[in-house]
Amino acid sequence: MNKRRIGTESEIQAGKFLSDAGYNILENNFYSRFGEIDIIAVKEQFICFIEVKYRKTKTHGDAESAISMLKMKKICRTAEYYLYLNRKYDKYQMRFDVVAINGNDITLYENAFPFVSFN
Numbered sequence: 001m002n003k004r005r006i007g008t009e010s011e012i013q014a015g016k017f018l019s020d021a022g023y024n025i026l027e028n029n030f031y032s033r034f035g036e037i038d039i040i041a042v043k044e045q046f047i048c049f050i051e052v053k054y055r056k057t058k059t060h061g062d063a064e065s066a067i068s069m070l071k072m073k074k075i076c077r078t079a080e081y082y083l084y085l086n087r088k089y090d091k092y093q094m095r096f097d098v099v100a101i102n103g104n105d106i107t108l109y110e111n112a113f114p115f116v117s118f119n
Contacts, residue, residue, distance in 0.1 A: 010054035011038050014099040017106050032081045035074030040082060047092040049079040054101040072116045
């Protein structure tokens with residue numbers, strides 16, 4: 001199975017997991033010139049920008065530790081752009097979550113990392 005297909009299947013699995021956990025999914029795979037966000041969702045007073053990471057095994061580390069500082073910066077910049085385009089979410093607090101899928105185990109990390117700017 002190729003990486004793109006595995007990624008798509010992981011994001012579908014994560015979306016179902018998040019929906020079951022009370023998240024209202026707004027977007028899947030939001031792309032901009034700044035980067036890409038796997039899932040954008042609302043939960044309570046938060047607009048959540050969610051990165052999905054999958055690892056079949058922990059041979060090369062676990063999924064949750066696979067997000068680099070550069071990736072965080074790109075997600076944050078893309079989140080800013082999304083909010084610029086969608087002013088109706090201005091009243092929400094911004095949060096960055098991670099859904100880590102390690103084999104068959106799914107873990108949600110709410111507020112997994114803070115806002116990181118390119119400055």
